[in-house]
Amino acid sequence: MPGLIKIGCTARSPEERRRELSRPTGIPGDFEIEYEIYSIEMYILEKRIHIELDKYRVSKSKEFFKIDISDAIHILRIKSEELLYEFTSKSEGVNELFDRYEAIEILVKLNSLYPNMIRSEIRSVRIYQTRIRCYLETTEENILSAGYFSVPLADQKIHRLDLAFIVDTPDDPVQEDPLLFNPSNPVSMNARLFIEELDPFSIYMCTDLFTEEAGKVINRDFNPINKKN
Known part of the structure; x- marks a missing residue:
């Protein structure tokens, strides 16, 4: 047919x-x-x-x-x-504020897309979602001492960046700009959007994932202002 x-x-x-x-x-x-x-x-x-x-x-x-x-x-x-x-990267539960959450781990994917460009102290990157918010969650770990302990002393820092400041282009110009990472979307959809819809310069400008050297390369090669010159 x-x-x-x-x-x-x-x-x-x-x-x-x-x-x-x-x-x-x-x-x-x-x-x-x-x-x-x-x-x-x-x-x-x-x-x-x-x-x-x-x-x-x-x-x-x-x-x-x-x-x-x-x-x-x-x-x-x-x-x-x-x-x-x-089915491969999702976790869910109740967080420290007693909110239910779902999260998708994306660090492996980011490292494959941007080899040797993600800061080495970052141990986890997740799209972390509650009922009303969608975050980019990063976990950093810094080893403090490895000399006298069977398990090295380490500090961990978990930071959740609310992604509501990143908006999409509305179909109707008179409408309010829609959230790109809407918490009403499945968390898997928002994880895919972060990986596929944000170019390197957008990630560089909106997050703290890249090393200083990687940031310079991205700014040089992907900054729209530099492309015009």
Whole structure:
């Protein structure tokens, strides 16, 4: 069916599933595989994709959607990335103020994107979220003495930066600027937005994650003012 995309999960190989679907449907022409992705929780991912694309669904009982293939792939990749954060890096509980929180650890991801640029004393970076706030939480550790103790003396400092000062561009110019990291979003979504939507210069200007030398490089290479000159 030209213009329609079937989106679903399978425990078999995509090629086996394609051949299986092409035989009994009566559709004039075989299915073609446009994109495939592995997920550790494929049924949850499938459900979230179907909810996200519900307005494009041609039938409530079928997995066919009338949507541009590039848009569908973009949404699938985003939802898959967020689900991966949830199942590999998420923690939750009740904090020292008796607020429930959810958090996603992103230091490993930051180090892979910015090798040798994150300050070495930083031991953890999390997107940390309560019901009304979304924070960037950093944990720093400084070793004080390692000479006479089996376990070195160390100071730890945990700092939570409220990300409400970072706003997005509104669809309507007369509207108030929307929060980029809205606490009503899933914490996995805000973690992905921090990694993917903030460029190096934005992170440099809004946080204290980078070393002094890395900051100089980022300011030189990514500062929009420098690019104009």
